[in-house]
Amino acid sequence: MPEFPKPQTVRSQRVIAEIRQAAEVCEYCQHRRPDEVHHIRSKGSGGADIRENLIALCGEHHRDAQEHRISPLDLFRITAVREGIPLTQVYQAVGLVLPNEAIEEAPPAPVTEMDQDENSWETDVSVFIQYQQERDDSGWKLAEHATRMRKKYGPNTASKLAAEVNLSAAYLRKLMDAANAFPEEKRDLGLQISHHIEAAQSDRPEYWLQQAAENNWSVREIRQAKKDVNDQRSEDEDLQVQMERLEQQVRKFNEKWETKRNIKAALAFEDAGFRIVKEAV
Numbered sequence: 634m635p636e637f638p639k640p641q642t643v644r645s646q647r648v649i650a651e652i653r654q655a656a657e658v659c660e661y662c663q664h665r666r667p668d669e670v671h672h673i674r675s676k677g678s679g680g681a682d683i684r685e686n687l688i689a690l691c692g693e694h695h696r697d698a699q700e701h702r703i704s705p706l707d708l709f710r711i712t713a714v715r716e717g718i719p720l721t722q723v724y725q726a727v728g729l730v731l732p733n734e735a736i737e738e739a740p741p742a743p744v745t746e747m748d749q750d751e752n753s754w755e756t757d758v759s760v761f762i763q764y765q766q767e768r769d770d771s772g773w774k775l776a777e778h779a780t781r782m783r784k785k786y787g788p789n790t791a792s793k794l795a796a797e798v799n800l801s802a803a804y805l806r807k808l809m810d811a812a813n814a815f816p817e818e819k820r821d822l823g824l825q826i827s828h829h830i831e832a833a834q835s836d837r838p839e840y841w842l843q844q845a846a847e848n849n850w851s852v853r854e855i856r857q858a859k860k861d862v863n864d865q866r867s868e869d870e871d872l873q874v875q876m877e878r879l880e881q882q883v884r885k886f887n888e889k890w891e892t893k894r895n896i897k898a899a900l901a902f903e904d905a906g907f908r909i910v911k912e913a914v
């Protein structure tokens with residue numbers, strides 16, 4: 634397996650100290666004394682010690698941020714205002730893709746397909762982790778991003794990515810299959826992504842999704858229905874094989890009798906011949 638370089642993150646105690654000293658109150662609530670300088674994109678996922686990524690928070694809001702009760706987007710908005718730069722530029726500086734909700738509310742510089750293509754492996758992985766952490770999301774963003782990554786990095790992507798994001802390669806492949814089988818216009822918004830994943834694991838994804846919608850099936854019921862059809866199919870195939878075997882036996886049997894009939898006819902002809910010769914003599 635190829636080795637990927639670790640992200641090069643900027644470490645600077647000086648910048649952290651700058652942020653700490655400049656803040657008289659928590660930058661989130663503008664109220665309590667700041668307690669900690671927080672990395673909005675965590676150090677563990679490659680977040681750098683740069684001004685755009687750092688925010689001084691009180692104890693309570695630092696905990697909230699660490700436990701994802703405050704979204705990174707809300708915190709990046711604050712640093713963008715503090716630094717006097719657009720939100721897109723903040724996201725660029727920290728190496729993350731601007732989330733869709735931010736694009737919808739203010740489209741100053743939309744993230745194009747081209748920009749996404751220029752992302753490094755590390756950036757793509759951290760975007761994936763970011764989507765993973767957005768708990769209210771349906772999972773489609775994750776699936777689509779994983780599929781884009783497979784197109785970009787090749788068929789080994791699932792196992793390489795699995796090693797980084799705490800999901801199994803098998804599950805990642807299923808996510809990719811679901812995104813492939815169900816582009817946005819083919820999805821059923823009344824069903825969950827897990828229904829789509831189960832339906833995609835078949836040779837008729839759309840059929841199974843439709844069945845699930847019509848019959849109000851759970852994921853387990855889709856699986857059971859697929860299994861029933863498969864069982865029926867292999868039963869039919871077994872019968873087919875048995876039929877062919879029987880037909881072959883019948884054919885051989887007929888051929889044998891054909892031969893016997895021919896021999897009998899030949900003998901009878903011989904007899905008749907003898908009789909004619911005898912009578913002539």
Ligand SMILES: [Zn+2]
Nearest residue numbers: 659662691694
């Ligand atoms: Zn606060």
